[in-house]
Amino acid sequence: MNTKDEIWIRIKDLLALQLTTTAVDTWFDDAELLSLADDKAVIYSPSDFKRDVIRKRYSENILSVLHDLFAADFELTILGQNDRLDQIKNDEPRNDTLHDEFTFENYIVGNSNRIAHAAASSVAENPASAYNPLFIYGESGLGKTHLLCAISNAVKKRFPKFRIVYMKGDEFTNELVAAIRSGKNTEFREKYRSADLFLMDDIQFIAGKDSTQEEFFHTFNSLYEAKKQIVLTSDRPPNDMARLENRLRTRFEGGLIVEITPPDFEMRSAIIRKKSEQLGLYLNDKQVNYISENITNNVRQLEGTVKKILAYLQLGDKDLSGDAVTRAVDEMRKDKGKEMPPPALIISEVCRYYSVSENEIKGQRKVAELAMARQIAMYLLRKMTNLSFSDIGKLFQDRDHTTVMHGVTKIEKKMSDATFKNTLEEIIENINARI
Numbered sequence: 001m002n003t004k005d006e007i008w009i010r011i012k013d014l015l016a017l018q019l020t021t022t023a024v025d026t027w028f029d030d031a032e033l034l035s036l037a038d039d040k041a042v043i044y045s046p047s048d049f050k051r052d053v054i055r056k057r058y059s060e061n062i063l064s065v066l067h068d069l070f071a072a073d074f075e076l077t078i079l080g081q082n083d084r085l086d087q088i089k090n091d092e093p094r095n096d097t098l099h100d101e102f103t104f105e106n107y108i109v110g111n112s113n114r115i116a117h118a119a120a121s122s123v124a125e126n127p128a129s130a131y132n133p134l135f136i137y138g139e140s141g142l143g144k145t146h147l148l149c150a151i152s153n154a155v156k157k158r159f160p161k162f163r164i165v166y167m168k169g170d171e172f173t174n175e176l177v178a179a180i181r182s183g184k185n186t187e188f189r190e191k192y193r194s195a196d197l198f199l200m201d202d203i204q205f206i207a208g209k210d211s212t213q214e215e216f217f218h219t220f221n222s223l224y225e226a227k228k229q230i231v232l233t234s235d236r237p238p239n240d241m242a243r244l245e246n247r248l249r250t251r252f253e254g255g256l257i258v259e260i261t262p263p264d265f266e267m268r269s270a271i272i273r274k275k276s277e278q279l280g281l282y283l284n285d286k287q288v289n290y291i292s293e294n295i296t297n298n299v300r301q302l303e304g305t306v307k308k309i310l311a312y313l314q315l316g317d318k319d320l321s322g323d324a325v326t327r328a329v330d331e332m333r334k335d336k337g338k339e340m341p342p343p344a345l346i347i348s349e350v351c352r353y354y355s356v357s358e359n360e361i362k363g364q365r366k367v368a369e370l371a372m373a374r375q376i377a378m379y380l381l382r383k384m385t386n387l388s389f390s391d392i393g394k395l396f397q398d399r400d401h402t403t404v405m406h407g408v409t410k411i412e413k414k415m416s417d418a419t420f421k422n423t424l425e426e427i428i429e430n431i432n433a434r435i
Contacts, residue, residue: 004032004033004034004035004036005033005100005101007033007036007069008032008033010069011033011062011065011066011069012024012028013307013308013310013311014065014068014069014311015028015058015061015062015065016304016307016308016311017308017311018061018064018065019058019061021301021304021331021332023342025300026341026342026345026434027045027050027053027054027057027058028045028054028058030045030046030047030050030168030171031043031044031045031046031050031054032044034079039072039073039074039075040074040075040077041062041066041074041075041076041077042077042078042079043062043076043077043078043079044078044079044080045078045079045080046080046168046170046171046174047080047170047174048080049344049348049358050080051078051079051080052080053344054078055078059076059078062076063076100149100153102145102146102149102150102153103149103150103153103154104117104120104121104124104150104154106274106278107143107146107147107150108263108267108270108271108274108299110263110264110266110267110270111264111267112142112260112261112262112263112264112267113142113143113260113261113263115258115259116136116138116144116147116258116259116260117147119131119134119136119256119258120134120136120147120150120151120231121154123151123229123231124150124151124154124155124158125154125158127155127159127162127196127197127228127229128227128228128229130256131255131256132224132227132229132230132255133220133224133230133231133232133251133252133254133255133256134229134230134231134232134255134256134258135203135231135232135233135234135237135238135252135253135255135256135257135258136231136232136233136234136258136259136260137233137234137235137236137237137257137258137259137260138235138259138260138261139235139262139297139298140235140298140300140433141297141298141299141300141301142260142261142262142263142298142299143260143299144201144233144260145201145233146299147233148166148199148201148231148233151197151199151231152164152166152197152199155197159196162196162197163194163195163196163197164195164196164197164199165191165192165195165197165198165199166199166200166201167199167200167201168200168201168202168205169200169201169202169203169204169205169206170202170205170352172200172206172212172216173205173206173209173212175188176188176211176212176215189215189218189219192219193219193222193223195223195228196228196229197228197229197231198219198223198228198229198230198231199231199232200230200231200232200233201233202233202234202235202433203232203233203234203252204234204235204236204241204244204429204430204433205352205430206244207241207242207243207244207426208243208244208353208426209355213244213245213248216248217245217247217248217251220248220251221251224251230255232252235429235433236429237257237259238252238253238257239253241426242422242423242425242426243423243426262296262297262298263298263299263302265292265293268291268292268295268296268302269288269289269292271299271302271303272288272291272292272302272305272306273288275302275303275306275307276306276309279306279307279310281306281309281310281313283306283309283325287325290325290326290329291305291306291325291329294329294333295329295332295333301332304332305328305329305332306328308327308328308331308332309324309325309328312324312327312328340384340385340386341384341385341431341432341434343381343385343387343395345431345434346377346380346381346384346385346431347361347362347377347381347395349427349430349431349434350373350376350377350380350427351373352430353373353426353427353430354369354370354372354373356369356370356373361373361374361377361396362374362395362396362397363397364397374396374407375407375408375410375411376411376424376427377396378392378396378404378407378408378411379407379408379411379412379424380424380427380428380431381395382404382408384428384431388401389401389402389404389405389408390404392404411424
């Protein structure tokens with residue numbers, strides 16, 4: 001464990017044993033370890049909401065893991081987007097969150113991702129020549145980010161002077177808001193529109209954000225007209241993004257759109273063998289087959305299972321027995337079965353969709369759109385979790401359970417409206433994409 005990335009991966013693996021894989025993926029997936037020195041650890045989350053959740057719920061878990069790893073007591077600092085406003089300036093576009101280890105060479109290719117892999121390889125060899133923009137979509141955990149990183153890493157080697165910029169859709173929104181607040185609109189635009197290679201993960205999160213879509217439209221046009229390569233990923237195709245502006249949809253559809261689907265048995269087996277080899281594990285055919293037969297959803301879960309096996313060995317098991325493999329698979333399947341979205345995540349996504357703050361949605365103001373957002377949040381909390389009406393009321397400044405029941409009933413009555421139903425389905429898709 002020499003690099004920060006390696007240490008951070010190890011920390012998350014151990015957190016998954018204390019918590020669940022779902023919790024770690026939800027709250028820590030886009031966080032990063034900024035520094036670890038002199039018994040001080042600094043973690044950064046691009047979401048201030050996630051920063052607050054990590055601070056309140058998981059600080060003790062992080063400190064416990066750090067103590068287990070280094071036999072020392074650490075001072076922990078957790079930063080969010082607003083803690084780094086002063087860093088938005090006209091410097092080199094950031095690509096530090098891209099993983100150097102994600103390359104085309106270690107990307108397992110199968111029937112589910114062959115076309116996406118070929119298109120990404122072509123883009124890396126000849127940017128802005130054939131597929132521009134390249135739009136890759138598929139469910140979470142299927143390797144879209146790996147392809148983005150592979151493109152970046154290949155382009156850095158082939159075109160070392162290229163300016164590469166990478167961000168997630170919600171980070172683009174966060175930085176835009178921060179730039180507006182700090183009066184740095186010009187710096188923001190120069191930073192992104194001067195890129196030679198523009199990579200955006202989870203583009204679906206800009207849908208419904210008028211000012212973000214306006215800014216992204218002009219960023220897209222500027223890059224495209226300058227013949228700069230644009231690569232976008234999403235959990236759904238453009239025509240399934242209900243609140244995506246049509247002018248953006250047509251531009252996305254003007255390039256190449258490719259889908260990645262869940263891996264088949266042979267590909268799952270290859271992924272397991274590759275990951276175990278990287279971690280220095282030897283799994284026999286029976287063990288590989290057992291994992292492949294039971295973990296079928298996505299690449300992330302397959303790799304997470306192998307990591308769990310390694311963690312069990314390092315934390316006490318003496319040998320790689322069938323029991324260790326079975327235990328890891330059972331834990332992963334249990335995590336999958338518990339993939340009920342945290343209440344805080346549901347509230348956060350409703351707030352994001354309607355551009356309101358958490359304080360506003362939980363408060364007493366009864367402006368029409370705010371009241372609607374509040375009732376939708378209550379409805380989704382009731383339908384997507386096992387919370388009672390009373391439990392939900394406590395999340396909204398101790399509202400009475402009858403108030404929550406009234407709100408849920410109002411939303412149920414509106415479900416006959418096709419437009420409203422589409423809105424609700426899009427919010428649910430956004431929530432599920434973050435589980």
